[in-house]
Amino acid sequence: MTFRRFARKYxxxxxxxxxSVVVFLVPFIFVVLQAAKDPKEAGLMGFTLPSTWQVGxxxxxxxxxxxxxxxxxxxNSFILTIVSVVIMVVFSAMVGYLLQRKRSxxxxxxxxxxxxxxxxxxxxxxxxxxxxxxxIFDTLPGMILIxxxxxxxxxxxxxxxxxxxxxxxxxxxxxIDGAGPMRxxxxxxxxxxxxxxxxxxxxxxxxxFNDFTGPLYFLxxxxxxxxxxxxxxxxxxxxxxxxxxxxSILLITIPPLIMYIFFNRQIVAGMTxxxxxx
Amino acid sequence: MTTTAVRxxxxxxxxxxxxSRGDKRRGVRSPYPSWFYIPAGVLYLVFFAxxxxxxxxxxxxxxxxxxxxxxxxxxxxxxxxxxxxxxxFINTLIYGFLTSAAKVVLGLALALLLTSPIFGRGYxxxxxxxxxxxxxxxxxxxxxxLLDPFHGVVNSVLGFFHLPQPGWYTDPHLALLxxxxxxxxxxVGIATLIFMAGIVAIPSEYFEAARVxxxxxxxxxxxxxxxxxxxxxxxxxxxxxxxxxxxxxxxxAMTNGGPGFSSDVIASVIxxxxxxxxxxxxxxxxxxxxxxxxxxxxxxxxxxxxxxAEL
Numbered sequence: 071m072t073f074r075r076f077a078r079k080y081x082x083x084x085x086x087x088x089x090s091v092v093v094f095l096v097p098f099i100f101v102v103l104q105a106a107k108d109p110k111e112a113g114l115m116g117f118t119l120p121s122t123w124q125v126g127x128x129x130x131x132x133x134x135x136x137x138x139x140x141x142x143x144x145x146n147s148f149i150l151t152i153v154s155v156v157i158m159v160v161f162s163a164m165v166g167y168l169l170q171r172k173r174s175x176x177x178x179x180x181x182x183x184x185x186x187x188x189x190x191x192x193x194x195x196x197x198x199x200x201x202x203x204x205x206i207f208d209t210l211p212g213m214i215l216i217x218x219x220x221x222x223x224x225x226x227x228x229x230x231x232x233x234x235x236x237x238x239x240x241x242x243x244x245x246i247d248g249a250g251p252m253r254x255x256x257x258x259x260x261x262x263x264x265x266x267x268x269x270x271x272x273x274x275x276x277x278x279f280n281d282f283t284g285p286l287y288f289l290x291x292x293x294x295x296x297x298x299x300x301x302x303x304x305x306x307x308x309x310x311x312x313x314x315x316x317x318s319i320l321l322i323t324i325p326p327l328i329m330y331i332f333f334n335r336q337i338v339a340g341m342t343x344x345x346x347x348x
Numbered sequence: 349m350t351t352t353a354v355r356x357x358x359x360x361x362x363x364x365x366x367x368s369r370g371d372k373r374r375g376v377r378s379p380y381p382s383w384f385y386i387p388a389g390v391l392y393l394v395f396f397a398x399x400x401x402x403x404x405x406x407x408x409x410x411x412x413x414x415x416x417x418x419x420x421x422x423x424x425x426x427x428x429x430x431x432x433x434x435x436x437f438i439n440t441l442i443y444g445f446l447t448s449a450a451k452v453v454l455g456l457a458l459a460l461l462l463t464s465p466i467f468g469r470g471y472x473x474x475x476x477x478x479x480x481x482x483x484x485x486x487x488x489x490x491x492x493x494l495l496d497p498f499h500g501v502v503n504s505v506l507g508f509f510h511l512p513q514p515g516w517y518t519d520p521h522l523a524l525l526x527x528x529x530x531x532x533x534x535x536v537g538i539a540t541l542i543f544m545a546g547i548v549a550i551p552s553e554y555f556e557a558a559r560v561x562x563x564x565x566x567x568x569x570x571x572x573x574x575x576x577x578x579x580x581x582x583x584x585x586x587x588x589x590x591x592x593x594x595x596x597x598x599x600x601a602m603t604n605g606g607p608g609f610s611s612d613v614i615a616s617v618i619x620x621x622x623x624x625x626x627x628x629x630x631x632x633x634x635x636x637x638x639x640x641x642x643x644x645x646x647x648x649x650x651x652x653x654x655x656x657a658e659l
Contacts (some may be wrong), residue, residue, distance in 0.1 A: 079465055080467045082461070082467075083467025083468045083469070084468070091429055092477065092481065097487075097491070100490065112469060115494075115496050115499045116504070117501040124578070130528075147575070157391075161387045162557065163388065164388065165385060167380075167384065168380055168382070170621060172382070176385060183392060183397075187392065187396060190641070191634065191638055191639070192396065193399040193400050193403035193635075195411075195413075195627045195630050195631050196400070197411070199402070200398055200399055204394075215391060218391060219391045219394075226388070242401070244379075251380065251381045257597065276481050277485075280484060282484060286619070287622070297483075298483055300490070301483070301485050301486065305489055319486040319489060322483055322486060323483065326481040326482065330477075332496065
């Protein structure tokens with residue numbers, strides 16, 4: 071019995087680790103190796119160590135390509151991500167809070183819209199038509215509003231599930247102490263929503279930062295590149311420079327990686343509290 | 349939701365709380381003002397609902413954004429008469445159901461593994477989830493190199509063992525399945541995470557009771573874990589089906605819908621028609637995608653929720 075338990079714990083674990091190395095780590099090691107090679111070696115696409123490591127050189131070269139386009143793309147992507155996620159968090163927390171607290175006829179309508187927002191695929195060309203009507207097509211503000219809108223439904227679901235865990239007595243205490251609705255929400259409720267705010271921020275920031283389809287449709291000109299678009303255009307332009315292509319893949323993977331390392335636990339906790347009840 | 353919670357009227361604390369209409373009459377604001385719906389509602393209506401509703405009209409037109417000409421169902425007729433577009437329709441269904449089914453099975457298996465006390469669990473959990481965070485375009489381009497039919501790492505290894513070396517994304521019969529495989533690789537982490545949460549939430553007494561009754565591992569899984577993990581399974585099925593039916597970016601990054609039209613899905617057809625300037629046709633594709641997704645998701649959701657309620 072003890073031997074069996076030992077075998078199960080270690081043998082299965084070791085096999086799983088070996089499989090995971092092949093299945094999950096090899097692709098990442100491949101990216102890193104490719105990013106460190108010279109163009110000729112990278113073009114061979116082999117899983118070999120580079121004969122000369124030129125990480126620094128590739129890094130500076132990829133940054134300087136097309137007049138520092140990748141740098142501009144990083145700045146745009148950061149602005150897009152930060153602003154749209156802030157909008158998403160505040161607006162959807164307000165809705166999630168109301169859906170959970172207030173019993174009104176509007177709730178059915180709002181719940182229906184939330185569900186529809188999750189299921190219905192966005193109609194792209196009519197969205198372009200709306201953006202053009204407002205004069206914000208192909209601009210960063212337009213893209214921000216689109217990303218914020220598309221993230222609302224999922225965020226509302228997470229917030230709605232979490233607000234239920236905050237006792238109503240707190241609201242009542244705050245009201246007795248003379249807090250208005252705004253103070254009650256922004257000073258009392260929102261700080262208590264911190265765990266789920268972190269989850270929403272991480273999940274949506276990664277989604278917006280990694281979004282490719284949105285910018286492809288709504289930021290078509292090269293005036294406002296995002297990192298995903300830059301990467302995509304890069305591969306169609308310079309076929310021979312695989313080392314630089316993989317260096318850009320590596321670079322745009324770093325921000326989500328940092329987020330993951332910092333918030334690993336919170337993502338898991340928040341996703342589980344929201345997604346399963348969702 | 350608690351129905352017994354008491355809302356105290358600050359102006360008149362001894363009185364039992366009335367309906368909000370009563371409060372309003374006395375000029376007392378509810379602590380839950382309805383205008384909290386407005387910011388999100390405006391965004392939703394302008395950038396989501398309005399395009400969605402207008403798409404039903406624009407799908408019936410020949411449209412250039414500047415001029416539109418009503419042509420009835422012409423776009424839809426054209427859509428279903430062109431073999432390339434029909435192919436996209438079928439591919440969407442294959443892709444959606446295949447990726448979703450694989451994520452359910454693999455996700456559940458991985459979750460069972462990662463919730464059992466095995467060696468290296470923390471590392472395994474991290475590594476399975478990590479691809480979820482990586483850019484889809486980056487993943488697509490990486491696998492395009494790894495699966496390259498001539499120098500790719502995968503085919504080199506297969507060649508070393510004298511195994512057949514398929515043209516993963518250059519063979520029309522294989523391209524869609526290859527992209528689906530990469531999609532599963534990238535997305536299985538989310539499914540695993542949701543299943544893990546579901547398994548951890550099962551009270552351990554159930555497992556102990558089953559063991560005391562002499563149930564083996566298979567019976568415990570079959571009769572305890574599987575039924576109780578159903579809410580998590582519903583979430584996984586719904587999320588992965590929605591994602592799979594709508595997916596575009598991985599396909600576009602890896603094959604552009606090719607070779608030929610063999611890996612086109614509705615979403616990539618929509619993009620191609622948009623690129624070619626056929627905005628009406630593109631929007632008709634959107635309406636078809638809307639109908640497909642809704643026609644599949646509404647019964648699926650109803651079925652899954654009903655079963656959940658029976659438990």
